[in-house]
Amino acid sequence: MKLPILTTVLVAAAISTGQGRLQEEPLIIIDQGLGMGLDKEDGSLYEMDKLVAQRGTGLFVKTDLEWDVAADSTMTVSGNGQEWIFPAADYHEEWELIEYTDPELNQWQPGEYLITVKLKDVEYEREVCFQDMKNIRILAVPVTACYSGEIVRLKQLDDSLDDFTRKVYPLGSEDLEWNLYEGEKGIQTLENESADLDTVRGRYNIWRILSAMKKDDYDLVVGFVPKNMRSGKEAEERTLTGFTFGKGTVVISLEDTSPEVTVAHEIGHCYNLGDEYANGTFCLAYNMVPYGMEGKDAQDPLKIVSGNCPYIKGGLGNTMQGTGTIIFKEQYAYDSMTNELIDREMTSLMGLSGYCADEYWCTTDIWNTMYSALAP
Numbered sequence: 074m075k076l077p078i079l080t081t082v083l084v085a086a087a088i089s090t091g092q093g094r095l096q097e098e099p100l101i102i103i104d105q106g107l108g109m110g111l112d113k114e115d116g117s118l119y120e121m122d123k124l125v126a127q128r129g130t131g132l133f134v135k136t137d138l139e140w141d142v143a144a145d146s147t148m149t150v151s152g153n154g155q156e157w158i159f160p161a162a163d164y165h166e167e168w169e170l171i172e173y174t175d176p177e178l179n180q181w182q183p184g185e186y187l188i189t190v191k192l193k194d195v196e197y198e199r200e201v202c203f204q205d206m207k208n209i210r211i212l213a214v215p216v217t218a219c220y221s222g223e224i225v226r227l228k229q230l231d232d233s234l235d236d237f238t239r240k241v242y243p244l245g246s247e248d249l250e251w252n253l254y255e256g257e258k259g260i261q262t263l264e265n266e267s268a269d270l271d272t273v274r275g276r277y278n279i280w281r282i283l284s285a286m287k288k289d290d291y292d293l294v295v296g297f298v299p300k301n302m303r304s305g306k307e308a309e310e311r312t313l314t315g316f317t318f319g320k321g322t323v324v325i326s327l328e329d330t331s332p333e334v335t336v337a338h339e340i341g342h343c344y345n346l347g348d349e350y351a352n353g354t355f356c357l358a359y360n361m362v363p364y365g366m367e368g369k370d371a372q373d374p375l376k377i378v379s380g381n382c383p384y385i386k387g388g389l390g391n392t393m394q395g396t397g398t399i400i401f402k403e404q405y406a407y408d409s410m411t412n413e414l415i416d417r418e419m420t421s422l423m424g425l426s427g428y429c430a431d432e433y434w435c436t437t438d439i440w441n442t443m444y445s446a447l448a449p
């Protein structure tokens with residue numbers, strides 16, 4: 074007889090201190106890379122809603138409800154004539170997030186879905202739409218060429234150079250076609266003097282050869298060279314980590330701290346994204362740069378423009394932090410390949426290169442711009 078009374082007392086105590094009761098409306102968060110977007114108008118965060126079919130998807134609810142009250146809640150996803158029920162699987166206390174993700178069932182067919190969560194006795198709903206994206210077709214070409222007359226051979230490409238791009242752009246698991254060059258021994262060998270990576274002329278010639286491989290078959294050709302380059306023959310140090318002369322053909326050095334990030338960065342340029350570092354080339358309509366940062370307007374290189382949105386904060390650009398827009402922890406960055414929330418602040422992949430890959434992620438603008446470009 075005593076037990077029910079005890080329970081009643083505890084519940085009453087919890088309510089009187091505000092715990093166990095909902096302070097704010099819970100948010101249903103469908104996370105494919107970024108859970109929350111930053112609204113540039115007022116700096117508020119909103120649930121990201123540009124969702125992709127056939128992509129690793131995290132299911133969360135943000136609520137201030139205590140875990141012991143929410144532990145038996147469920148999330149129901151219905152659509153395409155079917156219904157799936159996911160029990161609460163985990164609780165991320167620091168974020169106040171209940172997780173319902175089932176790694177075995179986390180990709181969705183294209184279509185509209187209704188998501189329902191029952192917390193205590195109240196049901197909350199959200200309608201979402203998962204869209205099929207256009208493919209990005211890439212030809213990856215390992216290049217052996219000269220550095221100041223000396224041939225430096227490139228053996229094989231790391232087979233995960235495309236993973237970062239898959240994680241940060243709105244692409245389904247089959248939407249990034251990463252084709253390895255299939256010429257002789259799988260390597261494009263350019264051993265003559267006219268293809269010297271330490272000269273502008275040589276780089277142009279290499280770019281031209283790679284560019285001709287694009288035809289109508291690929292959206293982008295990415296050449297990989299083994300080492301950083303001298304910006305000119307007289308330059309002392311090898312500081313050049315990549316180059317392009319446009320037309321969807323880029324060359325990236327594997328000596329770069331994070332070539333996998335550079336791959337995504339260069340793809341971004343092909344879809345109108347601008348840089349996010351001082352004196353870079355900006356495309357503010359596609360990705361706003363941090364507040365106050367100055368650079369050239371991509372449409373008119375003689376015009377100086379600057380970040381004019383006070384809610385877009387940039388990294389410090391010191392040894393630890395990149396230069397691009399900060400992705401706050403409260404935006405719930407999510408790794409769609411490992412099904413894990415990312416517990417750190419990061420900066421935009423369109424910022425300055427040279428940091429380790431862990432430092433970079435997509436921003437709200439980057440995701441939305443790429444989504445507009447790739448949605449049919």
Ligand SMILES: [Zn+2]
Pocket residue numbers: 338342347348
């Ligand atoms: Zn750039």
